[in-house]
Amino acid sequence: MPKIIKDGQVVDDSWVIINKDFSGDLPMAKVLLPMQYWLDNKDSLNLMCAGIWIDSDEDVDTIGLEANQFPLIAVNFPTFVDGRGFSIARLLKERYEFTGQLRAIGSAIRDQLFYLKRCGFDSFDLKEGIDLESAAASLNDFSVTYQTSADQPEPLFRRG
Amino acid sequence: MYVYNENDQKIIEERVAQFRGQTERYLAGELAEDEFLPLRLQNGLYIQRLAPMLRIAVPYGLLNSKQLRKLARIARTYDKGYCHITTRQNIQFNWPQLEEVPDILAELAEVQMHAVQTSGNCIRNTTTDQFAGVAQDELEDPRPWCEIIRQWSTFHPEFAFLPRKFKIAVCGTQGDRAAIQVHDIGLQIVRNDDGEIGFKVIVGGGLGRTPVIGSVIREFLPKEHLLTYLDAILRVYNRHGNRANKYKARIKILVRAWKPDVFAHEVEAEWDYIKETPASLTNEEINRVKSFFTAPDYQPIDDDNAEKELKKLSGEHLAFSKWLQRNITAHRVPGYAAVTLSLKPTGVAPGDITDQQLDAVADLADQYSLGEVRTTHNQNLVLADVKKSELFELWQKAKTGGFATPNIGTLTDMICCPGGDFCSLANAKSIPVAEALQRKFDDMDYVYDLGDLSLNISGCMNACGHHHVGNIGVLGVDKKGEEFYQIQLGGSADSDATLGKVLGPSFGREEMPEVIEKILNVYVENRKGDELFLDTYRRIGITPFKETVYAKDH
Ligand code: HEM
Numbered sequence: 160m161p162k163i164i165k166d167g168q169v170v171d172d173s174w175v176i177i178n179k180d181f182s183g184d185l186p187m188a189k190v191l192l193p194m195q196y197w198l199d200n201k202d203s204l205n206l207m208c209a210g211i212w213i214d215s216d217e218d219v220d221t222i223g224l225e226a227n228q229f230p231l232i233a234v235n236f237p238t239f240v241d242g243r244g245f246s247i248a249r250l251l252k253e254r255y256e257f258t259g260q261l262r263a264i265g266s267a268i269r270d271q272l273f274y275l276k277r278c279g280f281d282s283f284d285l286k287e288g289i290d291l292e293s294a295a296a297s298l299n300d301f302s303v304t305y306q307t308s309a310d311q312p313e314p315l316f317r318r319g
Numbered sequence: 320m321y322v323y324n325e326n327d328q329k330i331i332e333e334r335v336a337q338f339r340g341q342t343e344r345y346l347a348g349e350l351a352e353d354e355f356l357p358l359r360l361q362n363g364l365y366i367q368r369l370a371p372m373l374r375i376a377v378p379y380g381l382l383n384s385k386q387l388r389k390l391a392r393i394a395r396t397y398d399k400g401y402c403h404i405t406t407r408q409n410i411q412f413n414w415p416q417l418e419e420v421p422d423i424l425a426e427l428a429e430v431q432m433h434a435v436q437t438s439g440n441c442i443r444n445t446t447t448d449q450f451a452g453v454a455q456d457e458l459e460d461p462r463p464w465c466e467i468i469r470q471w472s473t474f475h476p477e478f479a480f481l482p483r484k485f486k487i488a489v490c491g492t493q494g495d496r497a498a499i500q501v502h503d504i505g506l507q508i509v510r511n512d513d514g515e516i517g518f519k520v521i522v523g524g525g526l527g528r529t530p531v532i533g534s535v536i537r538e539f540l541p542k543e544h545l546l547t548y549l550d551a552i553l554r555v556y557n558r559h560g561n562r563a564n565k566y567k568a569r570i571k572i573l574v575r576a577w578k579p580d581v582f583a584h585e586v587e588a589e590w591d592y593i594k595e596t597p598a599s600l601t602n603e604e605i606n607r608v609k610s611f612f613t614a615p616d617y618q619p620i621d622d623d624n625a626e627k628e629l630k631k632l633s634g635e636h637l638a639f640s641k642w643l644q645r646n647i648t649a650h651r652v653p654g655y656a657a658v659t660l661s662l663k664p665t666g667v668a669p670g671d672i673t674d675q676q677l678d679a680v681a682d683l684a685d686q687y688s689l690g691e692v693r694t695t696h697n698q699n700l701v702l703a704d705v706k707k708s709e710l711f712e713l714w715q716k717a718k719t720g721g722f723a724t725p726n727i728g729t730l731t732d733m734i735c736c737p738g739g740d741f742c743s744l745a746n747a748k749s750i751p752v753a754e755a756l757q758r759k760f761d762d763m764d765y766v767y768d769l770g771d772l773s774l775n776i777s778g779c780m781n782a783c784g785h786h787h788v789g790n791i792g793v794l795g796v797d798k799k800g801e802e803f804y805q806i807q808l809g810g811s812a813d814s815d816a817t818l819g820k821v822l823g824p825s826f827g828r829e830e831m832p833e834v835i836e837k838i839l840n841v842y843v844e845n846r847k848g849d850e851l852f853l854d855t856y857r858r859i860g861i862t863p864f865k866e867t868v869y870a871k872d873h
């Protein structure tokens with residue numbers, strides 16, 4: 160079974176990512192649907208175990224407060240230097256008060272884990288071939304932070 | 320000057336450890352080249368023509384003597400004995416070894432320095448007026464605000480992978496010495512009708528291949544909202560900036576495409592959500608940071624006496640009087656002056672300084688200027704708090720050190736990028752052009768007679784040498800593999816910021832001194848009274864310059 164980092168641990172994971180160009184029947188599994196697919200089909204879909212994934216060029220505001228019906232939302236990093244996912248995550252967590260699992264998928268790299276965590280991601284499906292055990296250490300590259308973010312409502316100067 | 324507390328120190332030390340790990344993984348083949356690239360850039364490490372280049376942050380240009388001595392040591396130990404002051408007030412080393420960079424960063428951390436976010440697509444070092452805090456025309460000292468921005472932008476988790484680099488500059492004066500209108504965000508400290516201090520916010524300025532003067536998107540931002548407003552601007556940019564084409568990725572392109580009022584509207588809408596959150600500044604925090612920049616213990620000095628004495632010495636030493644005229648700036652406190660040390664003597668790449676000179680400047684700072692120095696975006700150094708009574712002594716020592724060339728603000732005080740001698744993006748060399756011009760115009764009386772005049776040189780359209788905003792701008796271009804130089808006239812980086820206009824077809828390097836001479840002649844022949852070059856140009860336009868420079872020989 161594929162492995163991911165979740166809450167700081169390397170764990171098995173069974174979510175299946177459905178591509179944007181998908182057609183036909185959905186597999187019998189926990190599926191992560193493309194956001195647009197879900198928006199287009201939500202009235203006819205009857206899925207107990209579905210999450211969605213948002214691409215970096217998609218507008219998180221279109222899902223908005225509806226986010227909270229999902230147990231899991233993933234945000235795609237088509238390349239690791241495409242930093243839009245950081246804003247998408249913060250908006251989901253802070254503006255739309257999403258409380259489910261928030262996962263980074265695609266091309267995010269180990270050296271971004273600390274920032275990703277700060278923006279509200281709690282699980283990470285990194286590229287294949289990365290040693291997840293040692294990568295997980297990078298979640299804690301820093302022990303002090305200046306700014307507010309999804310993980311820290313108060314800036315350092317208010318924390319005393 | 321801001322002094323790190325435990326938290327600040329810890330963050331910098333953890334960064335050193337993080338980068339050491341990344342470098343080791345890269346050298347061991349565990350981190351791919353393309354993945355290491357943005358990581359090393361965010362630590363100021365470029366790979367250049369001949370060697371890596373390491374850019375060290377000098378937050379808003381402020382250094383103490385201990386830091387200068389550390390830089391001298393690094394230049395000696397890890398480099399070839401010199402470094403370079405950049406147009407964004409930072410320091411660059413041209414020859415470090417990749418393997419040694421983590422050690423260099425560790426040494427810097429010992430003196431509260433780092434290379435964080437000096438390169439890469441993130442929020443860069445915040446710059447300001449080199450006379451901040453001592454300027455006579457200042458509304459409020461911009462440095463505490465720069466420090467507040469430094470802390471906010473350091474490892475900001477949301478904005479480490481922006482579409483493109485992001486530069487912020489702050490000034491506290493009406494006349495702008497920080498080129499805030501050609502930055503991604505320019506902040507000018509202003510007072511509103513109720514007497515409150517806040518910021519005028521300018522966005523979307525920048526140089527590079529598409530030079531743009533920024534647009535005001537807010538006339539008055541109350542000071543406690545500074546960080547949330549910056550967050551809002553950056554978030555709009557991070558979400559909507561162009562990521563497909565790096566030449567269209569700067570915020571200026573977005574602001575231009577949307578129009579400034581639409582951009583402003585988007586920012587305000589985003590800001591509405593976040594302005595009343597704990598991220599807004601508290602008075603305690605503003606005062607805490609300000610407490611590091613309070614006025615030092617200036618001594619009461621009889622200014623008239625000091626001036627009288629200076630006058631006498633000027634009469635006796637002509638060279639000293641020239642230096643006083645060009646390299647001294649008025650200070651807010653009677654009896655004191657700010658001194659600019661010129662890093663533009665003929666024959667040295669503009670902005671270069673050796674390890675011995677760094678040590679010498681540290682000594683001068685300790686002895687004459689409360690142990691502090693500033694770097695300037697014109698690539699010089701400033702001792703900001705010198706007693707007028709000690710100027711003569713300081714001048715003599717500065718002469719020995721090689722930085723008393725009395726040319727500040729004149730033709731030979733050129734801004735110049737590293738160009739083809741170092742930079743792999745260059746179309747042409749820039750340092751040899753600067754040198755040829757300095758040699759051609761070595762008659763100081765002639766240079767003084769020209770008065771204030773900026774000549775800026777970039778080796779390619781990336782514009783690191785600010786050529787668009789030089790009164791005379793020189794741009795290296797490549798024509799079928801050969802180096803040529805295009806000339807622009809009429810640029811200004813002051814509060815009346817203007818982009819220069821292209822004069823016409825470009826010239827070979829050996830023609831440059833003569834061409835510049837022709838341009839200067841047009842000015843001298845046409846100026847009225849003590850009109851400056853820029854004013855004459857604005858009055859008569861580019862045509863007379865064109866006609867003279869491109870006149871067919873009879
Ligand atoms: C030698 C290595 C360097 C490289 C590879 C480099 C690269 C670049 C590039 C690609 C740009 C254009 C960015 C854009 O328009 O989006 C740029 C702009 C700039 N660089 Fe450099 N640069 C180097 C050194 C320097 C130095 C030494 C200075 C200061 C003397 C400097 C200061 C600037 C400034 C002020 C700008 C333009 C302002 C703006 O961002 O709009 N750079 N640089």
Ligand code: SF4
Pocket residue numbers: 736737738739742743744745746777778779780781782783784
């Ligand atoms: S202007 Fe061009 S040549 Fe000069 S340093 Fe910048 S990128 Fe290099």
